Amino acid sequence: MVKCKKCGHKTVLATGYVESFNPDEEPYENNILEDAEQEEIQAEVVVGIHYCEKCDEINDAWIESPQQVEN
Known part of the structure; x- marks a missing residue:
């Protein structure tokens, strides 16, 4: 069990699976709106939080790759 760093209460382990990402409106520099070279980035990852x-x-x-989780 992992306890909260702030209050000491027990934390919830939660995970999610993501298989694609969409670039931000400012993909390269802040305050400069432009299109990224790709509309969608294919990358499989597992995200975990406490x-x-x-x-x-x-x-x-x-963040872990799905291959790390399977092994």
């Missing part, structure tokens, strides 16, 4: 329900905050976040 979330404190009491503080309503994310304590930790990480």
